[in-house]
Amino acid sequence: MADFLSQYSIQRWLEMCPQGYLEDTVYGHSPELKEPDIVVDNELLREESIRTTVQLVVGERCALAASSGLVNAAPDFPSKRFLATQTLDEARHVEICTRRLFDLGVKEEDLESTIDDFVNPNLVKFAEVLLEKVSDGDFIAGVVGQNIVLEGMAFSVFEMLEAVSKQGNPKFAETLSGTIADERRHVGFGENRIGSLIREHPERKADVEKMQAEMTYHMLATFSDSFRGNRAAVEETRAIAVAEGAEADTAEWHGTDLASASPEDMEAVLADTVLGEFKTRLNRIGLEYQSPPVPA
Amino acid sequence: MSEFNPHSLDEDEFLEEVHSVDFWFHAVDGYLRDRTYGRIEGASHPDLDDTDRDNLITTLCNYCIGETAALEASSGLISIAPNRHSKIFLATQVVDEARHLEVFLRRLRDLGVEDPESEISVRANPHLVAFKDRLMELVAGHDWDAAVFAQNVVLETMEYTAFRAHMSTADPATAEVLDGVVKDERRHLGFGENDLGRRLMAMPEKRQRLAEIRRELDNLVLATFEEVQDSLGADRSRRVDLGSEYLDAIERLGLT
Amino acid sequence: MPDSDEPGMIANRIEKVRAKREAGSERRHFELDDRGFNEVPKKWRKFYRHWEGDGDTLGPNEIICPVCKVVIRSVKELRPGDRLYCMPCMSRLLVVEADDGTLTTEVVY
């Protein structure tokens, strides 16, 4: 354990992030990039972008609350230190996603009401399950919920959004790629640290697996709402591309071309990817994936 | 006339700028880039004699307790922070404090301490431990005003004075480490005083309770830092007046 | 600073010192140079420097932050009523005239 945790020093983190892949970025992207006009000017697309970004802000706020809340519960200094770097990473994610809302025209004074209006209630429930474990000081459940379930989900969502945005919105794609780089460390920590703890505390398995099933349930419900709601925006984006005579883009992700897939297919490939990730990751740390009841 | 002038920012712009992760990245880059674990790379320094080394170990062990207190309290405060600027600022403080703990632990190892954790518990100053417990109690009770006061004003103003005083007499390696820490502390104590100042301005009735908490904590913290100076062997005539900067802050906040 | 409790009062005082300031003569301007202060992002660095101890003096465009003791610098000669920001400690300051006629600062929280 000591060996793998020693690579998570603050020193190393400073060299990797602020002095590494985030160097010369401003709020996560190259200073000269901005949101494309079409996203800001087309009301339908703007609203859909706000809706998506609000879910990211809420997810990142949950990660910020969870990672900071777990510092105290962590049983050893190296884990506290890792969670300290994760806390700052999450604060940065909250910051850059919030910035994006401002870039999309949300006024500072309307931030909280915009979030309330657009947030998916299933995502809120998802966060509540996790934050309850954190406030109980339950380190094992907290890390599984955060670093495996929440971040396993976020990781795939970010990758998918990055694939979709790469051509049309390089600014957003850049902020996402920095975020993905951070998330890699977070999911890595979750697996590595918790694996040994689960072995030491097999009696915790049932409880943690129950939490995972609950979180998965709310996650799938969130996906289903999101993809059902974004059909118009997806069609609009494609119609505009055709009207402008743009060459047909492709955005291949896990065998699906996101540039032409239907919302149902996008939901399916995302859910399938995330659940696949859960299964392998949970398996590696000695937990068994629990399928939730399928949401209506 | 320069293009960027901090003094011509709007108040909101100023607060947005200084409480951002982006600001923090570029601020610490200035003084941490050429350092590894707080030390200038490649610099080598003479060994200390046994008494100096032992005194320094006691001091560093107690610094580690203060930094652990700050790490656990600042992370615990994020979820009760009243607004997003404070949450984001505190996240930067969490990393700062984890780094302080890391560099002090490193320095202990350099000095030949093989198991810093157990050394810390042996050399712990009971007043400081009591202070830490009280601070964590305030955080656990979701008492934002009192916890920010205890951490960012009481503890950090004292640390700020003590670290700078120590820097002027320390061996070069310890001085390098302290230098980076002091620069971080400037943000922390500034955040605390300004946040509390704003809140007390809006709700002056809070002053009385904070003044009481102050009386309770003063003794613990002053005793700790007096003893730390003793352990550093500073002779009484030359030692800094630890309380004076702290008392200035208390007076500005109207908590006398 | 108990007399600044009410937000209105500080505004009044700012008004007063501003009026006094405007009545004064032309202010000198200063070209700022980088003095090696490395605790804020590059673009803001020349607006701050460290106090160098005995033998150091403050220019007419400089003042010490009461909270963190860093020297804050302005491109203009300072007058009562000027607003300054200390980025290293995130304080907002107001330049005021002390009883002895020298300039000092108050923290405007």
Ligand SMILES: [Fe+2]
């Ligand atoms: Fe995140």
Ligand SMILES: [Fe+2]
């Ligand atoms: Fe994360």
Ligand SMILES: [Fe+2]
């Ligand atoms: Fe610290």
Ligand SMILES: [Fe+2]
């Ligand atoms: Fe601090």
Ligand SMILES: [Zn+2]
């Ligand atoms: Zn200052």
